[in-house]
Amino acid sequence: MPRYRLLLEYNGGPYQGWQRLPGIPTVQGALEEAAAKLDGAAVEVHGAGRTDSGVHATGQVAHMDLQTDRGTKVADAMNFHLRPHSIAVLKAEKVDENFHARFSATERHYRFIIINRRAHLTLDEGQAWRISSRLDADKMHAAAQTLVGTHDFTTFRDTDCQA
CATH class of the missing domain: 3.30.70.580 (Pseudouridine synthase I, catalytic domain, N-terminal subdomain)
Structure with missing residues (x-):
């Protein structure tokens, strides 16, 4: 096959x-x-x-x-x-038959888009999250640094999960 x-x-x-x-x-x-x-x-x-x-x-x-x-x-x-x-x-x-989409993966990338404005989204509707209040980019960057690196998220999955 x-x-x-x-x-x-x-x-x-x-x-x-x-x-x-x-x-x-x-x-x-x-x-x-x-x-x-x-x-x-x-x-x-x-x-x-x-x-x-x-x-x-x-x-x-x-x-x-x-x-x-x-x-x-x-x-x-x-x-x-x-x-x-x-x-x-x-x-x-x-x-090759040994390739497996899940087990052969070496990395994953995620992108989250925040648009910081009062006006509603038009072109980006459904593609971004609109936040109307002012954001502090420096504090957000500092907080995001805790996400950088390799982490074990096993506690976030169901106990019956086989992944």
């Missing part, structure tokens, strides 16, 4: 997060539905991570195994079957 690494972009607004949930719109669910139409069989899509409800992505990595080698047309074919979803496959490439 050929394995494909997918580079994804999506507007998470319409979705209840990444992880497939029955009867609920999710990013993984939409991708698997599109892949099944492409491959003619059920396909499981694995993501490098799971985004929460409403979270967008500009470089999410995923992988999937197809029954048939689709060559260089996988991204175009997936994008055709993803319409009208707000999900795009920016790139698809065949990879």
Whole structure:
């Protein structure tokens, strides 16, 4: 079975997060539905991570195994079957069967945008957080320094989580 690494972009607004949930719109669910139409069989899509409800992505990595080698047309074919979803496959490439989107990941980047103004957002609506009161950038920077580095966030996950 050929394995494909997918580079994804999506507007998470319409979705209840990444992880497939029955009867609920999710990013993984939409991708698997599109892949099944492409491959003619059920396909499981694995993501490098799971985004929460409403979270967008500009470089999410995923992988999937197809029954048939689709060559260089996988991204175009997936994008055709993803319409009208707000999900795009920016790139698809065949990879070794040992590649795993989650376990092969070496880093992750997150970007949070705060727009500090009184006027409501127009162009950035749904992409940024508007704070109308004055912010103290120096204090924010000092506080953010505690987030720099490697941290263990195990206490923030469910006790039954296998991650």
